[in-house]
Amino acid sequence: MEMRCDVAVIGAGSAGLKAWREAEAAGAHAVIVEEGPGGTTCARVGCMPSKLLLSSAHRAAAVRTADRFGVRATLDAVDGPAVMRRLRAERDRFVAAALEGWEAIPADRRLDGTARFAAPGVLAVGDVTVQAGAVVIAAGGRPAVDEALTPVAALVHTHETVFEIDDLPRDLAVLGAGAIGLELGQAFAELGVRVTVIDASDAVAGVTDPAVARAAAQAVGRTLDLRLGCRLDDAAMADGRARLRWTGDTPGEGLFDMVLAAAGRPPDLSRLCLNRAGVALDERGTPLFDPETRRCGDAPVFVAGDAGASRPVLHEASWSGRTAGRGAAGLAPDTARPPAFSVTFASPQIAAVGAAWDDLPPGAVVGQAAMADNGRARIEAGGQPDGMVRLYAGADGALLGAAMLGEGVEHVAHLAAFAVARGLSVREVADLPFYHPTVEEALREAACDALERLG
Numbered sequence: 001m002e003m004r005c006d007v008a009v010i011g012a013g014s015a016g017l018k019a020w021r022e023a024e025a026a027g028a029h030a031v032i033v034e035e036g037p038g039g040t041t042c043a044r045v046g047c048m049p050s051k052l053l054l055s056s057a058h059r060a061a062a063v064r065t066a067d068r069f070g071v072r073a074t075l076d077a078v079d080g081p082a083v084m085r086r087l088r089a090e091r092d093r094f095v096a097a098a099l100e101g102w103e104a105i106p107a108d109r110r111l112d113g114t115a116r117f118a119a120p121g122v123l124a125v126g127d128v129t130v131q132a133g134a135v136v137i138a139a140g141g142r143p144a145v146d147e148a149l150t151p152v153a154a155l156v157h158t159h160e161t162v163f164e165i166d167d168l169p170r171d172l173a174v175l176g177a178g179a180i181g182l183e184l185g186q187a188f189a190e191l192g193v194r195v196t197v198i199d200a201s202d203a204v205a206g207v208t209d210p211a212v213a214r215a216a217a218q219a220v221g222r223t224l225d226l227r228l229g230c231r232l233d234d235a236a237m238a239d240g241r242a243r244l245r246w247t248g249d250t251p252g253e254g255l256f257d258m259v260l261a262a263a264g265r266p267p268d269l270s271r272l273c274l275n276r277a278g279v280a281l282d283e284r285g286t287p288l289f290d291p292e293t294r295r296c297g298d299a300p301v302f303v304a305g306d307a308g309a310s311r312p313v314l315h316e317a318s319w320s321g322r323t324a325g326r327g328a329a330g331l332a333p334d335t336a337r338p339p340a341f342s343v344t345f346a347s348p349q350i351a352a353v354g355a356a357w358d359d360l361p362p363g364a365v366v367g368q369a370a371m372a373d374n375g376r377a378r379i380e381a382g383g384q385p386d387g388m389v390r391l392y393a394g395a396d397g398a399l400l401g402a403a404m405l406g407e408g409v410e411h412v413a414h415l416a417a418f419a420v421a422r423g424l425s426v427r428e429v430a431d432l433p434f435y436h437p438t439v440e441e442a443l444r445e446a447a448c449d450a451l452e453r454l455g
């Protein structure tokens, strides 16, 4: 069977669905291909179930710390099966909503199956050949699993399977202290699981700002056994459990009844036969593309979402899907790429916006506000709150970026991201209205500190 279309989209995740809609809205005849159960990574195995697990965990943590606030409460038990059942019930609602988007696509414009390139502009999907004027690659990423885990494979989960477990483990090893490993590791720890997190780098959540990285590792290390600067050396089964041995800064070994592989989620484009797509590839086989237009050189091929291997977060998938869909339909981007913006929903939260520490230009200054000096943060912490907000300003006063740590900094990070996206200066940020008492006031404090340092 043969199909002809203006635009073919590979992958019906958040980026692909957005690209399909944009291409159709621009008047193109677009076809979208999905090989999996659909419902998007975000809703099925990503953002939403991870936050659902965290919401149960935070309830348990709140009971444990209620005493600080004069509220006497004891945590009788965490009902693991009930936590997981609730997670899946709520998660399924999000998945159903995402699937509605897929089912709303006319049947002659969606295909179930695995797409691969047969030639430039030609996709093979099972026995269907799709001739497309342009192609959007929105095939997402897949969790990387360390080969050293092969002997204990029966106990290994990734984010694709962990939300299906019936009960909580007693001892969990998490490989990877990035956003996914940290969020899930801390959620399990707050639910009473003994958690060890092992990561080769010396920072959690990919933080590059040295002050935030130090404070984050210290704060996170209070709820779990954090082994930074360590590599998995050996894994073997021992009486039905996984015996892991790691070497590095704090070498050690432990017995675990579950292992979570969370060391990255790179694009898995090998199956797409990109060597037949007529595009240039980097050494990892990812197409070279313009990050602003998402286009691969002059070829009518566009890349969107996690498949692009940078900034694997939902709002980037959405923006790049929109831009790629428009581009594939022959339209220019109508919005600029948002500034880098990430939030790790750890306890305390970790966020980064705009320019990273390593990319700051000469003459840049850092304005800082400690959470311990923020009235609202103290009230909510019931004691000394962790963290700080650090704003980066150029020598001319332009707000370049920020890094922060603290409970509720997701809200501060949003304001900082809006300010960077709108090109505000630290003076303009300091002059904005801030309600009192709020965690957001830490942004003004940091902006005022930056102004002082700029003289």
Ligand SMILES: Cc1cc2nc3c(=O)[nH]c(=O)nc-3n(C[C@H](O)[C@H](O)[C@H](O)COP(=O)(O)OP(=O)(O)OC[C@H]3O[C@@H](n4cnc5c(N)ncnc54)[C@H](O)[C@@H]3O)c2cc1C
Pocket (backbone or CB within 6 Å): 010, 011, 012, 013, 014, 015, 016, 033, 034, 035, 036, 037, 038, 040, 041, 042, 045, 046, 047, 048, 050, 113, 114, 115, 116, 138, 139, 140, 141, 159, 180, 265, 271, 272, 304, 305, 306, 307, 311, 312, 313, 314, 315, 317
């Ligand atoms: C545990 C976890 C927590 C997260 N939390 C957050 C968060 O709090 N905030 C945030 O912003 N981001 C978060 N993310 C990241 C966010 O979920 C992703 O950035 C986003 O879902 C990526 O969307 P996508 O469309 O690129 O990929 P996906 O949604 O993965 O879509 C890709 C689709 O392509 C399909 N596909 C692949 N190859 C082919 C092929 N050859 N043919 C046909 N179909 C194919 C796949 O089956 C898949 O459905 C989280 C991710 C994880 C894993």
